[in-house]
Amino acid sequence: MQNTNLKYYGAAILAMFFWSFSFVWFKVAYRAYDPMTVVLIRLTLATIIMFTIAKAIGKLQHIPKGDWKWMIALSFFEPFLYFMGESFGLKYVSPTVAAVIVATIPLFTPLAAFYFHKEKMSWANFAGLSLSFAGVSLVVLDNSFGFSASPIGVALEFLAVLSTIGYAIILKKLTHNYNGYTIISYQNLFGSFMFLPFWAIFEAQKAFQTPFHAEAFGAIVKLAIFASILGFIFFTYSIRNLGINKSNMFINVMPVFVVIFSYFILDEEINAQKITGIIVVIAGIFLAQLKRRKPRKAPNTQIPKFEI
Template sequence: MKNKNFLAYASALGAAFFWSFSFIWFKIAYLGYEPITVVIFRLAISAVLMGVIAGALKRFQLPAKKDIWLFILMSLFEPFLYFIGESYGLMYISSTVAAVIVATIPLFTPVAAWFFHREKVRWMNIVGLLFSFIGVGLVVLNGSFRFDASPLGVALEFMAVFAAISYSIVLRSLVGRYNTMSIIAWQNIIGVVMFLPLWLGFEFQDFISKPFHPQAFRAIVFLAVFSSTLGFVFFTQAIRNLGVNLSNTFINLIPVFVAILSFFILKDNLGIQQIVGIVIVVSGLFLAQIRQRRKKSSLGTMEFSTQRKG
C-alpha cells in the first residue's frame, strides 16, 4: 500500500514537472510556427506514440457506444479548449504569469469535484491550497507585487483553467473503465480531428510557405513526448489513485518548476522572495495532505463497503 501511494504521488509530481516544461517549449516552438500548428503536431505525434505503445502491449481499447460522448466531451475540454486558451494566451503574457494562472486550478477544482462526484472537501485541504497559492504568488510576482499582464492573455489562460477543471471531472468518469494509454490516445486523436479544420483554414498556408525550423520543431516533439504523453499518463494514474482534488493540488508546483527552469534555461532571476515562495508552496502541499493521511483507514473501509454494495 505504501508503494502504491508513493507511485501515485510520484505520478502527480511527474505530471506537474513535464507540464512545467511545456511553458518553455511553447515559447521556443513559437520561434518557427503558429499556435495551432504547434498544437496539432504535438497531438498527432502523441496520438501515434500512445497508439503504437498501447497496440504493442495489446492494451488499446475501443470506447463503448455509451462512452463515446464522454470521450468527445473530454477531448473538447482538453486538448481543444485548454490548448486554445493556453497556446494563444502565451502569445500575450509571460510563461510565469501563465503558470500562476494555471495554479488556480486546485482552488476551483474542489467545488466542481464535490458537485459532480461528491468528493469531500476538507478544511485542511482548502487551507493547504490557499497557503500554497500564496507561495505561488511570491514565486511569480516582482518585488513590488505588481501584476502587469495583457487582459486578453489572462482571459485566455483562465479559459484554459476552467477547461482543465472540466476535463478532470469527465476523466474521473472514464478512468475506472479504460486504461491510461487508451484514454490518452483517444483524447489526442479526437483533439487532432477538432483542430484540423482550424489549422487548414487559418495556418496551413503559412506552414507550407515557411522553411523548416529545427529548433522549433524539436520543441514540438518534446511537447508531444513529455507533456502530451508522459504528463497525461502520470496525471491519469494520479487521478485513478488520489482523486481529482489531491491530484490537482500538485499543479501548484508548476509555477515553481517554471521559475526554476527559467532560471537555468532562460537565465531569469531567482531571488530570495521566489525561494521563500517555493518553500511555502511545498508546505501548502503537505498541509493539504495531513488530514487525508489521518483518515486513510476509515476511508479505505468506506470504499470497501461501497464496492461490496455494487
C-alpha cells in the same frame, strides 16, 4: 507510507515534471511557429505514436457506442480547450506566470465539487483560496502593483485551469473502464480533429510558408512525447489510484519546476517578489488541502464476531 502509494505519488510528480517542461518548450517552439500549428503538430505526432504503441502491445481497447460522448467531451476539455488557453496564453505571459496560475487548479476542484455535488467547503478551503490568489497577484503584478502580466494572457491561462477541472471529472469516470493507453490515444485523436478547422482558417497559409526550424520543431517533438504522452499516462495512472483531489495537489510543484527550468534554459529573471508569490501560492494550496481531524472513537471492548 506504503510502496504502492509511493508509486502513485511518483507517477503524479513525473507527470508534473514533464508538464512543467512544456511551458518552456512552448516558448522555444514559438520562435518559428504559431500556437495552433504547434499544438496540431504536437497532437498529430502524439496520436501516431500512441496508436502504434497501444496496438503493438495489445493495450488499445474497444469503446462501446455509449462511451463515445464521454471520450469526445474529455477531448474537448483537454487537449482542445486547455491548449487554446495555455498555448495562446503563453504568447502573452511568461512560463513562470502561466505555471503559477495553473497551480491554482487544486483550489477550484473543491468549488466544482460544491457546485455539482453540493459538498461543503471547509474553512481551510476558503483560506487557502484567498491566500493563493494573493500569491498569484504578487507574481503577475509589478513592484508598483500595476499589471506586469497581460490581462489577456492571464484570462487565457485561467481558461486552461477551468478546462482541467472538467477534464479531471470526466477522466475519473473513464479510468474505471479504460486503460491510459486507450484514453490518451483517442484523446489526442479527437483533439487533433477539433483543432484542425481553426488551424486551417487562421494559421495554415503561414505554416506552409514558414521554413523548417530544427530547434523549434525539436521542442514540438518533446511536447508530443513527454507532455502529451508520458505526462498524461502518469497522470491517468495517478488519478485512477489516488483520485482527483490528491492527484491535482501535485500541481503545486509545477511553479517550482518552471522557475528552475526558465532560469537555466530561457534566462528568465526571477526577483524576490515573484519568489515570494510562488511560495504564497503553494502555501495557500497546501492549506486548502487540510482536513479537520475527526475525534478518535473509543476502543470497542466487545468481542468481535467472525463470519464465514
